[in-house]
Amino acid sequence: MSEPLLSVRGLNAWYGEGHALHGVDLDVFPGETVTLLGRNGVGKTTTLRAIMGLIRKRTGTATFDGRDLMRMPLHHVARAGIGFVPEERGIFSTLSVEENLNLPPVVAPGGMTPDEIFELFPNLKARRNSQGTKLSGGEQQMLAMARMLRTGVRMLLLDEPTEGLAPVIVQRIGEVLAELKARGMTILLVEQNFRFARRIADRFYLMEHGKITAGFPVAELDERMALLHDVLGV
């Protein structure tokens, strides 16, 4: 197997005095879609935020394409080729849909053109002049993902993209992620809905109490179902 594109070892993170991550280890290989599963509050979002550098109180190592993310200023992480789609979507209310879409700077060639993006997300084209936060929840999620695709990033960190969305929108987001995977995008996905994630994920990591407690390929999902039901409470 090739070298991992993203490699995390012994990642610890703190919110103030609260110790949130207790030595997270994970790898994501080029072109892979890896899903972090776990209940609310186990540290999934914190893991993404610590990798991005949005949480600065952290220790351990995180490398992307061999480059040390821990020493990088926050704005250099995106320029290294990682796009972050936060759970709260981060749509800017003072910007139109088109301005939101064009906001993140292009960090590398090879990103999608606006026409390709609008083909993937036709709703956004129709509402390009609307205020970003006037979109529905599903449209905001699509906008949050779409704006990273312009930039030429090689990897997406997606934080619960289906949370609170109608089934038909969840299905559409699944199709979009499958399309991105087919184009070779590397994805680290945080999700509680493993039934959704199994359609696109190559591997899963299970998180409990701020650390990874299991890692397995999608082929083993069915035989791990009892564990998943136990850990996720579903």
Place this chain on the structure above:
Amino acid sequence: MTMIFGIPVQAFLGQLLVGLINGSFYAMLSLGLAVIFGMLKIINFAHGAQYMFGAFVGFLLLQWLHIGYWPALILAPLVVGVVGMAIERTMLSRLYSLDPLYGLLFTFGLALVIEGVFSYYYGVSGQPYAAPQALAGGTNLGFMFLPNYRGWVVFSSLVICIGTWLAIEKTRLGAYLRAATENPKLVQAFGVNVPVLLTLTYGLGSALAGLAGILAAPVYQVSPLMGSDLIIVVFAVVVVGGMGSILGAIVTGYVLGLAEGLTKVFYPEASNIVIFVIMAVVLLIRPAGLFGRDA
């Protein structure tokens, strides 16, 4: 004699013009304050001192280097902007993680230091600064006589305010500014160098104050206290417009300048307090200001 509401039309329009000129300075200064507050969440009490500094840069360029008004119109905001950026980088940036009160106290202290230095060397009485020859004299509008320089002040203020508003609303850099005002961490996570954006914003806000200062130099005398005389009114303008609202700062600056001018016509005793009365009423009715986000 033609009368408006029992007032001679010349007196009425004359006070409106004075109000418009004052409003031009209110708009330019409150614009800079709004830009800085919107992005840095710093209540820049040094803004009046930076306005005074701009006027003094023009005065000193003339005294020491015989550089006249037109080059000073470029150089003064440039100097004030660069000094502002140095202050932001070396001092203000250390306060971002603290309560906003520290930024207010720091800039208040900075204003006292800047004013103190200029008072020490030049005293508190004003220094004259002549309007450029090209703008000497006036134009007879038929109903009133308009001094050319004052017309220039109103014109340049409109150009500066509209230009700044367009730059913030219609350009990519402006989109970064607006987005970073809402969520600076996320904008930085997109790859935008937000710390540099903060420095540039403080530099821009300071430069706007410096530009207002050099424009004001021929109208008022160049004095170390010219900024502190004005800054409290300008803060009232920003509060009425809505803290951080660019459009609010511009529109409210002109409107309150005109309101002040009209009060001088109809009830001169209240002209010094009318802006603060309006501020109190607006705060009671719309605490976020007329153009504030929660309004």
